[in-house]
Every structure is written in C-alpha cells, then in structure tokens.
Amino acid sequence: MSGGGSSTCAILVAAGAGERLGFDRPKAFVGLGGRVLLAESLERLDTNDWVDTIVVAVPAGWEEAAIVLAEEVVASKVAAVVTGGATRSDSVRAGLAEVPEEALVVLVHDAARPLVGDDVVERVLAPLSEGYDGAVPGLPLADTVKRVQDGVAVETLDRSRLVTVQTPQAFTADALRRAYATEGHVDATDCASLVEARGGRVRVVEGDPRLLKITTPADLALVESWLAD
DSSP states (O other): OOOOOOSEEEEEEOOOOOGGGTOSSOGGGSEETTEEHHHHHHHHHHTOTTOOEEEEEEOTTOHHHHHHHHHHTTOTTEEEEEEOOSSHHHHHHHHHTTSOTTOSEEEEEETTSOOOOHHHHHHHHGGGGGTOSEEEEEEEOOSOEEEEETTEEEEEEOGGGOEEEOSOEEEEHHHHHHHTTOSSOOOOSSHHHHHHHTTOOEEEEEOOTTOOOOOSHHHHHHHHHHHHO
C-alpha cells in the first residue's frame, strides 16, 4: 500500500451491511462477476488517471480482507484501509481522517455502485475548477412525484427541477472537511447535503444509468449482466 500525498484522494465507502441482499457477509464482499463487489470499483478508481490515492472504509473485522483484496487487484494507490462506522457519515468521516493534508480534492464513492466510469469522474471534478465547492452526478426523474402526508397526496412536484443523485461526488478538500467538522452526531445519505448545509455551492452534472446502487439480489443480477456484456 502506498503512503504518499495526493492532489485528488478518493474515499471508497464499503462499510454497509447489505442485509437486504441476504448474504452472510457485508455487501462489499459479496460475489460479483467472479470476484467480490468491492474489487470492481476499487480497480476502476485505481486505474483512473484523475485519482492519486484511495482510502477504503470497510466494516469492523474486514480490514485485513480489504488489504489483501487491494494487493490481489494490484490497487497501488490505496493509502489506507479504515474501519467504517455505524452510519455512512461515520464511515466518510473515518476515511476523511486519513486523507492526506495536502489533498486539494476529495472524491467520495460508494462501493455499492461498482460500475464507476472515468467519464463520470471527470464530469464531477470539472466544476471544482469553476469555483464550485462540490459536484454530484444526477439523473432526471421519469415518473411523476407527489408529496404525501398520512397517505394522502398533498402536492405534485415539478419533476423537471428534480434529480436522483448518485456517487462519485467530488468536493474541494476544505469544503468537505468543514462539512464533517460539525459537532455532535450528524448523518446524511450523501456528502453533498452536508456541504450544502454549510453554504457550499454544489453543481449537478450528468449521471450514468449504469451507476446503479446494488441493494437487492435483482440489482446484483442486473449489474452482473452488464459486466458480461
């Protein structure tokens, strides 16, 4: 494992339990295309020219397995493997603590979205040079969206102004550190919401339908079929 500094450091969040998949191991270590799920995104980030170093956050007890995996896929950019927390925010915070001080940009990606391509990484990094604090990939909504209260539709939202957000998400290192320096327990489903809460400007760029988040066995089968294409 490398220990050098970087301009862009990726935090690969792989600490989820994945209970809905029904396996006897964490989600990142279930099988995908003949190897474990974590291997796919780890290898893709390691070979990405924009990424200089990688910090991997895994469940307690799986740190050694992640280190061995990094060696097996020859992921030479892995600088640290850390123990993730009870929530996603805890895991990102643990990873952020190992990001080199000299890093200018932090890319946060969920291992549950294994098919991360170089094009989407480049798209989320570009706005940071334009003065934005962060950038996230988003997809337009195909269905009508309603706000519901006690089972009753109370408002139909303008879906043209709504997107579903994916990872990887990119941030200036300073903006992300400020977002996670909040006192007390803070949880969020993505990093951008914390950056936004601190007044950060986050750009939405074009997402990728193949960046499906694996949650169910059906998701796993679909991503495996895409890998086989």
